[in-house]
Amino acid sequence: MSPRDIEVTDQVIDTCPIRDLLDQVGGKWSVQVIEELAEGPRRFSELERSIEGVSRRMLTRTLRSLERDGLVSRTVYATVPPSVEYAVTPLATDLVVPLTALADWARAHRADVAAARHAYDSTYGGNEQLAVPAGRPF
Amino acid sequence: MSPRDIEVTDQVIDTCPIRDLLDQVGGKWSVQVIEELAEGPRRFSELERSIEGVSRRMLTRTLRSLERDGLVSRTVYATVPPSVEYAVTPLATDLVVPLTALADWARAHRADVAAARHAYDSTYGGNEQLAVPAGRPF
DNA sequence: CGGTATCCCTGCAGATACTG
DNA sequence: CAGTATCTGCAGGGATACCG
Numbered sequence: 001m002s003p004r005d006i007e008v009t010d011q012v013i014d015t016c017p018i019r020d021l022l023d024q025v026g027g028k029w030s031v032q033v034i035e036e037l038a039e040g041p042r043r044f045s046e047l048e049r050s051i052e053g054v055s056r057r058m059l060t061r062t063l064r065s066l067e068r069d070g071l072v073s074r075t076v077y078a079t080v081p082p083s084v085e086y087a088v089t090p091l092a093t094d095l096v097v098p099l100t101a102l103a104d105w106a107r108a109h110r111a112d113v114a115a116a117r118h119a120y121d122s123t124y125g126g127n128e129q130l131a132v133p134a135g136r137p138f
Numbered sequence: 139m140s141p142r143d144i145e146v147t148d149q150v151i152d153t154c155p156i157r158d159l160l161d162q163v164g165g166k167w168s169v170q171v172i173e174e175l176a177e178g179p180r181r182f183s184e185l186e187r188s189i190e191g192v193s194r195r196m197l198t199r200t201l202r203s204l205e206r207d208g209l210v211s212r213t214v215y216a217t218v219p220p221s222v223e224y225a226v227t228p229l230a231t232d233l234v235v236p237l238t239a240l241a242d243w244a245r246a247h248r249a250d251v252a253a254a255r256h257a258y259d260s261t262y263g264g265n266e267q268l269a270v271p272a273g274r275p276f
Numbered sequence: 277c278g279g280t281a282t283c284c285c286t287g288c289a290g291a292t293a294c295t296g
Numbered sequence: 297c298a299g300t301a302t303c304t305g306c307a308g309g310g311a312t313a314c315c316g
Contacts, residue, residue: 016169016241017241017244017245018169018170018240018241019166019169019170020244020251021240021241021243022160026160026164028157028288028289029289031154031156031157031160032154032156032157035154035156044297044298045297045298048298055289056298056300057289057291057299057300058288058289059299060298060300061288067258068259069251069254069255070251070253070255070258071254076298079297081298082296082297082298082299083297083298084297084299091250091251091254094243095243095247097239098239098240098242098243099156099240101235102156102236102240103154103155103159104236105159105232105233105236106155106158107155109229109232109233110155112208113158113209113229115208116207116208116209116229117207120205120206121206165308166308166309181277182278183277183278194279195279195309195310196308197279198280199309217277219277219278220277220278222277222278222279
């Protein structure tokens with residue numbers, strides 16, 4: 001697939017904008033990185049420490065992806081040892097607002113969702129697999 | 139992994155609420171389903187037609203998952219032929235608001251993101267792979 | 277109509293080791 | 297410090313076929 005093909009594809013596929021967005025920030029770490037950077041610029045190792053569980057590799061990939069989408073900026077200071085600072089761009093700043101609203105929803109209804117899931121599981125077979133049981137009542 | 143283990147895990151892992159949310163609606167079709175149902179109840183085949191590209195299998199899986207999380211309700215009418223109606227629950231209704239805000243952001247900045255991506259790609263090697271090129275300028 | 281069952285394949289993501 | 301390279305696994309998701 002050549003770069004030219006990419007351009008064409010971008011124009012042709014005119015899908016749900018939310019799907020585009022999820023393709024950008026739907027990764028396992030993207031949102032956490034954005035939220036961390038929203039509080040101020042961070043260095044690579046700072047992010048690595050504050051985002052628990054992320055591997056070097058995935059942090060790098062996530063930052064690259066966000067940088068590519070213009071959501072995060074990367075500034076290298078040619079010091080010894082080298083230091084690299086990441087920050088959110090104005091574009092991402094706008095994104096943080098609705099993202100926070102979503103996070104608020106998630107926090108507010110976390111218990112509801114957990115309860116629903118528990119009820120569902122205990123009603124239909126009780127295992128965590130979400131296959132619909134044969135004996136589902138009408 | 140037994141159901142009991144699931145419960146324990148739910149309590150122990152106390153991650154970012156946004157990640158919980160993405161685990162629920164981060165799938166490829168979840169958001170589109172919710173948005174479609176937000177406009178009113180739909181039958182299975184209606185969803186299948188209106189959400190372009192979704193397979194029977196994935197639509198079923200998505201609906202099951204949303205139902206399990208209490209975001210979608212499923213009502214079976216024992217007619218011949220059978221008809222099944224899906225609708226968003228009040229819980230999901232609250233979710234639609236911030237979701238729409240996000241969609242608005244995505245729509246508004248779609249061009250910006252595309253431009254950023256294009257600039258990034260043409261600056262660093264020009265291929266769609268987001269590997270950092272060796273010759274990246276400081 | 278509204279699903280299941282099965283096969284398969286891609287790509288996200290983790291683990292580990294190495295480097296300018 | 298801030299990465300890259302390589303291997304590998306596994307879950308998400310598509311295609312196809314069949315069922316009550």
